[in-house]
Amino acid sequence: MKKILYSTMYSFKEIKNSKIFYSFLIFALILISGSYFVSQTSFISQGRIMVDFSIFAITIFNIFIGIFIGSSIIYDDIEKKSIFLSITRPVKRTEYLIGRFLGLTVAIIFSTIIMMLIFYFVLLIMHKYIVPFKPFAGQSKPAVTHLKSIHGNSVKESKNAPNKSIIQKTKAKPFTVYSLPQPLIIQALFIIIESVFIAAVALLFSLITSKALASIFTVLVFFIGNVSSKMNDLVRPVKKIIGGKIVIVHQANHLLTNIVHIIYTVLPNFSIFNISSEAAYKIFISAGTVFYRIVYGLSYMVLLVIISSLIFARKDIS
Amino acid sequence: MIKLKNTTKYFRVGFFGIKKYAVYDLSLTIEEGKVTGFFGPNGAGKSTTIKMIVGLIHPSNGIIKINGYDSTDYRARLNLGYLPENPSFPRGLKGIEIINYYSKLLNKKINKNEIYDALKLAGIFYAKDIHAHKYSKGMTQRLALAISILGDPEILIFDEPLSGLDPIGRKEFKDIIFKLKERKKTIFFSSHVLADSKELCDKIAILTGGRLIKNEGIAAIEKEAEGYTEAKLNLSKNRERTQGTAKPEQDKDYLLIAEYSTPLEIYLYDLMRKNKKN
Numbered sequence: 001m002k003k004i005l006y007s008t009m010y011s012f013k014e015i016k017n018s019k020i021f022y023s024f025l026i027f028a029l030i031l032i033s034g035s036y037f038v039s040q041t042s043f044i045s046q047g048r049i050m051v052d053f054s055i056f057a058i059t060i061f062n063i064f065i066g067i068f069i070g071s072s073i074i075y076d077d078i079e080k081k082s083i084f085l086s087i088t089r090p091v092k093r094t095e096y097l098i099g100r101f102l103g104l105t106v107a108i109i110f111s112t113i114i115m116m117l118i119f120y121f122v123l124l125i126m127h128k129y130i131v132p133f134k135p136f137a138g139q140s141k142p143a144v145t146h147l148k149s150i151h152g153n154s155v156k157e158s159k160n161a162p163n164k165s166i167i168q169k170t171k172a173k174p175f176t177v178y179s180l181p182q183p184l185i186i187q188a189l190f191i192i193i194e195s196v197f198i199a200a201v202a203l204l205f206s207l208i209t210s211k212a213l214a215s216i217f218t219v220l221v222f223f224i225g226n227v228s229s230k231m232n233d234l235v236r237p238v239k240k241i242i243g244g245k246i247v248i249v250h251q252a253n254h255l256l257t258n259i260v261h262i263i264y265t266v267l268p269n270f271s272i273f274n275i276s277s278e279a280a281y282k283i284f285i286s287a288g289t290v291f292y293r294i295v296y297g298l299s300y301m302v303l304l305v306i307i308s309s310l311i312f313a314r315k316d317i318s
Numbered sequence: 319m320i321k322l323k324n325t326t327k328y329f330r331v332g333f334f335g336i337k338k339y340a341v342y343d344l345s346l347t348i349e350e351g352k353v354t355g356f357f358g359p360n361g362a363g364k365s366t367t368i369k370m371i372v373g374l375i376h377p378s379n380g381i382i383k384i385n386g387y388d389s390t391d392y393r394a395r396l397n398l399g400y401l402p403e404n405p406s407f408p409r410g411l412k413g414i415e416i417i418n419y420y421s422k423l424l425n426k427k428i429n430k431n432e433i434y435d436a437l438k439l440a441g442i443f444y445a446k447d448i449h450a451h452k453y454s455k456g457m458t459q460r461l462a463l464a465i466s467i468l469g470d471p472e473i474l475i476f477d478e479p480l481s482g483l484d485p486i487g488r489k490e491f492k493d494i495i496f497k498l499k500e501r502k503k504t505i506f507f508s509s510h511v512l513a514d515s516k517e518l519c520d521k522i523a524i525l526t527g528g529r530l531i532k533n534e535g536i537a538a539i540e541k542e543a544e545g546y547t548e549a550k551l552n553l554s555k556n557r558e559r560t561q562g563t564a565k566p567e568q569d570k571d572y573l574l575i576a577e578y579s580t581p582l583e584i585y586l587y588d589l590m591r592k593n594k595k596n
Contacts (some may be wrong), residue, residue, distance in 0.1 A: 006422040017410025084402035085465055089423040090395045201408040316329075317374040318366070 003091055007099020011073070015107040019270060020068055023112050024061045031057035032119050035127060047128035048280045054122070055187055055276045062108055062195035063222065069107070071203030071214035073100050078317055079211075085318070093184045094309040101203060101305060108195045116188045120180055129282075130178035183279040186290055193297040194273040198222055200304035201268075208309045224263060225270035232264040268300050320348040320371060320473065320506065327366055327379035327528075340366040344380070344527040348506050349470040350472075351485065353499050355519035356508040359590050364508040365403060368477045372400045384473065396425055399467075399471040401480040405462035406451040413437075413461050414446040416482040417468065424469045433468065439497065440464035441490060456487045474498060476507035492518065511582040516540070525587065543585030550584070 015021050035053040039046040074097065077083035087096055179185075202222050205214035235252040250257065272293050275301050278285060325344045358364050369375040370382055371582065373389050389395035407416050421428040430468040437443040442460040445453065450461060459479070466474060478530050479495070480488045495518055498505060507518070513559040522539050524532040532539070 003423055006419060010419040013411060013415070014408040015526055017408075019409075080406045080408075081402055081404060082406050082408055084374065084400070085405060085420065085462060086423065088374065088395055088400040088402075089399070089420065090425050091393050091423050093391045314376070316376060 008102040011103020012106040028061035066195040071200030071206040133177040133179040140163035190273040212273040228264040351502040351522040353505040354521040356524035399466035399477040401466040409451045436464040543581040547581035
């Protein structure tokens, strides 16, 4: 376990210092900062445009990090022979692989946090889309308001009630702390899951093919994974009322329907991690949805890492 | 102790996956506390054999045991240090950061002084705070050597440790091997430079075309070599005397004797040349 941790830290340091990581991070930061200028092209919904544009930039650059660093993290080690000194130590190959992968995961989390912080500061400066941060507001205010609405103003708040003091303290504050709305924070979490997921796909491909092909295959999986659910919806039989009867109408031929359905079932569905519309309209994401999607992403990731480690354990490194 | 028993390695090449043998039916014992030189021409299978020993490559057939463990088992490497040919390190990390990381991968606790000692012995202590990607080839080789001797392993395996080094670097590297030899380490190193054989080795193994053609102690081989060279020299002289016309510059045996300084080198060279597959 300790060896995995050391490998993780070493890999993170290595990725953090790599040119490709820096380049993606800088590009993303430029795009996020530039989202203000893009939003100025519209007279309405400037905040929404900023959010949409920035979320797109954060997603795409983290995906790039996942694809390009994921496909080279082990492949380059073998090509440059730097792996020779590592796995000839008393280390299991699985430990090494997991360590490298976790290092990349930490790098993705790090880059997402940096990007989200810049995004937050841009929103803070523009004073758009941010919400006042009230940690106890959800517990105190509605309860009192609810009672008052039933019994009128006769409801007296207890002198020693902790909620009152908290509210007073909040009011007494000279400045308000603003935070990002819940869907934006969830979107950031989903970006991390999606990027790490993509990195796991790239890592697997890089163990069985070249770096360039691994990147291409990963892009294809990402693309198909993003459109497969829409494709599946398009070819799915629909119920229609024809002549007063409910009739099932096939919109495409059976073969195409089956192919699309197999692709939809086998390949991961990446579209579930994209909640940019909900984020742009500040629609609350339920805990159940978040939990289900995280479990979905993590299970796929674990499966991919297990397959990768099985391949890596049998691989001749020369 | 390292034991290779009927070890074979083939790679599948081409569209039809035709077997190409890199090492064929190799049986070899690397004795404890001795320096064994592993010689052979380019493409003989030396690096493949070494990679099989250190667990980078899985043998197609046969068994490799290190201190009783299979070479693919990570426990076989508990007491083993490996110096690869042309080592490299990732960008952006200092020498000290790299060696610190490798020290953590060992199963024993390595303190700062031990790390410094390894760096000093390898002669790279002065550059420990410089980024490794700025190192010269010799410096990179030294850092890799420091990593391989970290934790004072009993077995040291060096793959072409002297290749690409300048004469001063070669001399210094040889001195390090001598120091390690004094400490009674089991050293197994590959080389195609025959001049390294006599001064460094206790035993010599020669591999050509994936097959082991010689595996003996240095004294026995030296004795054999002296007799062989003498016979060759006599043959050359006889040819010159009987034929009369042949100039010494045109005689193969004469040229060989003139090129190599010691009978051992002449013998080893001839042995490799004769067994090399064209």
